[in-house]
Amino acid sequence: MCLILFAYKYHPNxxxxxxxxxxxxxxxxxxxxxxxxxxxxxxxGRDLKELGTWMxxxxxxxxxxxxxxxxxxxxxxxxxxxxxxxxxxLKNQQSPQEYLEDICKQADQYNGFNLLxxxxxxxxxxxxxxxQVHPIVPGVHGLCxxxxxxxxxxxxxxxxxxxxxxxxxxVCEDDLWHILTNEEKAADDLLPNTGVGLDLERTLSPxxxxxxxxxxxxxxxxxxxxxxxxTFAERKYHSSQSSWQDSTYNLQLKL
Numbered sequence: 001m002c003l004i005l006f007a008y009k010y011h012p013n014x015x016x017x018x019x020x021x022x023x024x025x026x027x028x029x030x031x032x033x034x035x036x037x038x039x040x041x042x043x044x045g046r047d048l049k050e051l052g053t054w055m056x057x058x059x060x061x062x063x064x065x066x067x068x069x070x071x072x073x074x075x076x077x078x079x080x081x082x083x084x085x086x087x088x089x090l091k092n093q094q095s096p097q098e099y100l101e102d103i104c105k106q107a108d109q110y111n112g113f114n115l116l117x118x119x120x121x122x123x124x125x126x127x128x129x130x131x132q133v134h135p136i137v138p139g140v141h142g143l144c145x146x147x148x149x150x151x152x153x154x155x156x157x158x159x160x161x162x163x164x165x166x167x168x169x170x171v172c173e174d175d176l177w178h179i180l181t182n183e184e185k186a187a188d189d190l191l192p193n194t195g196v197g198l199d200l201e202r203t204l205s206p207x208x209x210x211x212x213x214x215x216x217x218x219x220x221x222x223x224x225x226x227x228x229x230x231t232f233a234e235r236k237y238h239s240s241q242s243s244w245q246d247s248t249y250n251l252q253l254k255l
Contacts, residue, residue: 052083069112
């Protein structure tokens, strides 16, 4: 993922609400969200190159999502696949805190990342460019390609729009999709300087990215209700917003 907007214990009816975009090269092979044949408890899309994933949930309520940390000056030699950080958490039984503390010990084997992991009891965050494992406090948060809640324009815009969506008793999925398809670029004086140059910073600044070779490949909504009812909806794009494929899964968590 390259943008994760989430409300944790903020809405009275939904302990967790997530609206997220995955940005990737169009040429990278990917399968849409599905129950994995080799791990049937896992519901997630899949990167067909490394067989990891960027976001997923299990039928028992384990959840994980990942963003990359953008810094072209820092690259690990022969790095491990970051997508396995999500997949491995979904497969095992460690608590979120224990899992992230173990990841800390091998963090230098990966290029920069931010990782959210949780279950029915808690939600935790770790970024290997920040270095500390800590619990997420109730509220509306965002992760982009820097640290948790770094006020990049797209993150702040999306976070404020998500807050507005959650003023209603029932959450409207169309409102969440609307947030994730915003192609407005940020003003130059608000852009971060991550070392990729001004032109690319402009291209990467919208919530929804569209460029010839790289862009928003999919958007995902995850809504977990108080009673354990889950909606997992994915919109897979074909190089632009003009053509997409929708899939929605509903499940009752095994509490």
